[in-house]
Amino acid sequence: xxVTKRAKQPDFAAYRDRIRxxxxxxxxxxxxxxxxxxxxxxxxxxxQVAEELxxxxxDKTTIYRSLVELAEARILSRMELGDHVWRYELRDSGxxxxxxxxxxxxxxxxxxxxxxxxxxxxxLAPSIKRAATGTISDVLLKGHCRQCx
Amino acid sequence: xxVTKRAKQPDFAAYRDRIRxxxxxxxxxxxxxxxxxxxxxxxxxxxQVAEELxxxxxDKTTIYRSLVELAEARILSRMELGDHVWRYELRDSGxxxxxxxxxxxxxxxxxxxxxxxxxxxxxLAPSIKRAATGTISDVLLKGHCRQCx
DNA sequence: ATGTAAATGCATGTTACTTGCAGGTGTAAT
DNA sequence: ATTACACCTGCAAGTAACATGCATTTACAT
Numbered sequence: 001x002x003v004t005k006r007a008k009q010p011d012f013a014a015y016r017d018r019i020r021x022x023x024x025x026x027x028x029x030x031x032x033x034x035x036x037x038x039x040x041x042x043x044x045x046x047x048q049v050a051e052e053l054x055x056x057x058x059d060k061t062t063i064y065r066s067l068v069e070l071a072e073a074r075i076l077s078r079m080e081l082g083d084h085v086w087r088y089e090l091r092d093s094g095x096x097x098x099x100x101x102x103x104x105x106x107x108x109x110x111x112x113x114x115x116x117x118x119x120x121x122x123x124l125a126p127s128i129k130r131a132a133t134g135t136i137s138d139v140l141l142k143g144h145c146r147q148c149x
Numbered sequence: 150x151x152v153t154k155r156a157k158q159p160d161f162a163a164y165r166d167r168i169r170x171x172x173x174x175x176x177x178x179x180x181x182x183x184x185x186x187x188x189x190x191x192x193x194x195x196x197q198v199a200e201e202l203x204x205x206x207x208d209k210t211t212i213y214r215s216l217v218e219l220a221e222a223r224i225l226s227r228m229e230l231g232d233h234v235w236r237y238e239l240r241d242s243g244x245x246x247x248x249x250x251x252x253x254x255x256x257x258x259x260x261x262x263x264x265x266x267x268x269x270x271x272x273l274a275p276s277i278k279r280a281a282t283g284t285i286s287d288v289l290l291k292g293h294c295r296q297c298x
Numbered sequence: 299a300t301g302t303a304a305a306t307g308c309a310t311g312t313t314a315c316t317t318g319c320a321g322g323t324g325t326a327a328t
Numbered sequence: 329a330t331t332a333c334a335c336c337t338g339c340a341a342g343t344a345a346c347a348t349g350c351a352t353t354t355a356c357a358t
Contacts, residue, residue: 025304025355046345059307064346066305082229082289084314085345106283113282124290128272133262134255134294140231141273145283174324174335195315208338213315215336233345234314 022073029058030066034075034090042112043079043087043103081105081112082142089114104141108148115141171222178202178211179219183239191261192228192236192252230254230261231291238263253290257297264290 015034016026024030032053037044050063067088071078076088082105102115102123120139121129129136143149164183165175173179181202186193199212216237220227225237231254251264251272269288270278278285292298 020356027305027355029306061308061347062306068347069305080229080231080233084229084233102277104282104285107286115277115280118277118280123274123277125272125274128251128264128267128290131264131267133253134292135298136253136290136292137256138291140289140291141277141285142287142289143283143285149284169325176324176336178337196313210316210339211337217316218336 018075019070019073022070022075024069024073027066029053029062030070032056032058033063033066033070037076037088037090040089042114043077043081043089045085045087047085049088079103079140081140082107083110087112102139102141104143104145106145106148107142108144111145111147113145167224168219168222171219171224173218173222176215178207179215181205181207182212182215182219183224186225186237186239189238191263192226192230192238194234194236196234198237228252228289230289231256232259236261251288251290253292253294255294255297256291257293260294260296262294 012031012035015031019026019030019034033049036049036052046064046067049067050058050060053063054060067076067086068078070076071088075091077091079087079089081087081103102118102120104113104115105111106113115123120136123139123141124136161180161184164180168175168179168183182198185198185201195213195216198216199207199209202212203209216225216235217227219225220237224240226240228236228238230236230252251267251269253262253264254260255262264272269285272288272290273285
């Protein structure tokens, strides 16, 4: 499995456009958040983003609020991986399907892995989709990673 | 609390044995917890169990601690279904495989469904198991239930 | 350049646990 | 049955991760 590593440089102008297209104002805090998440190799917690950006003069509450707003605007995705902490990840604007990739979380060490390119639908056996009492949109896998098993 | 006379009654003696076999003392609070979870149709939160048992004279902290201890003793299973709240469920002592059934949670109404009889392994497409970087032991499905979709 | 609605920063509140400790209780050994 | 003592309980206080209220500041359409 290959961990996300974005090669492209952050494109500030593009971030500002995306924020505005969502009906939000393009503020320094929001651009800084997108920039930071762009460089992350996986989802980041509220606290991780806030701690880093506090050093650059942003308030923790602003970061918290902006993350929620950006997630509501579907610029970020917000997820809960079993440890009672929200994590945020930049959505790829281009490819819609790339957004709903799976996450695997190691219940020992807490490491998160993104299984890019695999949609929730493709991951499930057909029998499960028939058995489910609704529409499955998201799948979270838990287990032990190679280092921990 | 009403107990049906005919159908499967909770077996207090069996609960006491199971608690003691785990190296724990069989206390009223712990037996009451197992009894309550036995009658539940799905996983219950800390708060749900605590609120009910507080009326019967048990302290909330005791319930919290007992739930954690019983889960550590593998008499209960402890799960997080995406809303930042722990839920507990009685494990069936007999059938090992019955323990790892799937859960489906509706992201709209929060309803939890147990997909009994379907193991995590059977739910996944073969391709996913090859792609994963470790051993998958648990799968959580999220989506919209029939009422909400 | 300017008005105004949106965003921010600081303080405070909330939820869901988590921990510390004095006193009570279940168990094994007498 | 009694006793000893580690384990468990109840109460209070603490903590982590947000959530909210409000006065001030800022983005951006005009």
